[in-house]
Amino acid sequence: MKRFVLKYWWVFPLSLLVILVSLLFLFMTDIPIIENTVSILLLLTLIALPVSWVILLWNFKWKHCLISVLWSVLVVVLMLQPLIFGAMGGADHFGRRHPIPEGMSYNIPLCSKDTAVTVDSLDADSYLQLWGDDGCYEYDFYYGALPAGELFLRCYEATKNIPLSEDRLPESSKVRIDSTHSFSKLADKAEFTIYEGDFGDYYAARVEVWYRNAATGKEKKLMEKTYRVDGWQR
Numbered sequence: 001m002k003r004f005v006l007k008y009w010w011v012f013p014l015s016l017l018v019i020l021v022s023l024l025f026l027f028m029t030d031i032p033i034i035e036n037t038v039s040i041l042l043l044l045t046l047i048a049l050p051v052s053w054v055i056l057l058w059n060f061k062w063k064h065c066l067i068s069v070l071w072s073v074l075v076v077v078l079m080l081q082p083l084i085f086g087a088m089g090g091a092d093h094f095g096r097r098h099p100i101p102e103g104m105s106y107n108i109p110l111c112s113k114d115t116a117v118t119v120d121s122l123d124a125d126s127y128l129q130l131w132g133d134d135g136c137y138e139y140d141f142y143y144g145a146l147p148a149g150e151l152f153l154r155c156y157e158a159t160k161n162i163p164l165s166e167d168r169l170p171e172s173s174k175v176r177i178d179s180t181h182s183f184s185k186l187a188d189k190a191e192f193t194i195y196e197g198d199f200g201d202y203y204a205a206r207v208e209v210w211y212r213n214a215a216t217g218k219e220k221k222l223m224e225k226t227y228r229v230d231g232w233q234r
Contacts (some may be wrong), residue, residue, distance in 0.1 A: 005055045009064045012049045013071040019045055020079040094231060095201030098157050106158070106204050106226045109137060113189065121183040128209055128225045131189070134199045135232025139173070141209055142188035143222055144180075149214040151175040151187055151222075155194060158204035158226050164194045170210075197231025205229045 054066035078195040109130035131138045155164040172193035208224040
């Protein structure tokens with residue numbers, strides 16, 4: 001190790017650059033074994049770098065040690081911003097990993113808020129209507145008599161029952177309602193976001209409408225409907 005470091009001291013900072021660039025490009029793919037391999041190599045490099053600096057200093061290679069430290073810091077500083085951007089905006093391929101099965105029945109959210117929608121109190125399938133795309137959606141919901149309380153949504157990937165945006169969606173989709181005595185519109189263009197998936201990478205989601213009674217706190221599911229959705233690519 002000592003002989004290698006003294007002769008090839010530049011290998012570790014150069015490896016750091018190569019690994020960080022590879023990590024950035026991996027945000028655009030979905031190959032777990034490669035992601036794991038690169039992560040392990042990065043960890044080993046981050047351990048080897050300080051060790052190499054100690055060896056260089058111990059052998060009075062001050063100049064080489066300083067160049068290695070400065071080069072490593074420069075690499076990290078230059079790559080930090082694109083890596084953060086890649087991590088936030090990179091594709092997660094959720095839709096690709098959960099394709100819509102052939103023959104599955106689903107609805108497609110409307111694109112225009114001005115589209116006329118016919119609601120029939122005798123047809124439960126018409127109670128819920130979604131608008132939007134790219135992970136950003138709005139919903140209308142009609143229902144019969146209910147005590148005062150709250151409406152909110154829960155969504156699940158339709159084939160494997162995976163919760164979608166579980167920590168955010170019920171709160172962001174919440175609508176407070178007064179008591180009603182007849183079939184009426186309870187939610188009007190209420191907004192919510194689905195974060196799993198990428199722009200245009202569609203998959204099937206079961207959208208469930210839930211009600212929470214203001215007096216008792218009890219919850220019950222009012223209905224569910226399957227939609228084709230994609231995710232907000234941060």
